[in-house]
Amino acid sequence: MRTRLSICLRKIRYATQEEALQAALGAPFPLRPYLCDRCRCFHLTGRIKGKRMPRAWMLGGDGSDPKAGPKAD
């Protein structure tokens, strides 16, 4: 899991996983600690399940036009 630097800077850093877990337990919603590869500290993430990939990239046209080249006899 690659952590963005902007996200890293925005998030709270925990020196140990235990410290992050304690903070996660105190939150009103489920959080999961993970090791950040940017700062080598622990952050908390709220995304535990339901990985949804955006489909916007599928909507881009590739330039194919169905009405190409009318044949006239």
Ligand SMILES: [Zn+2]
């Ligand atoms: Zn970080």
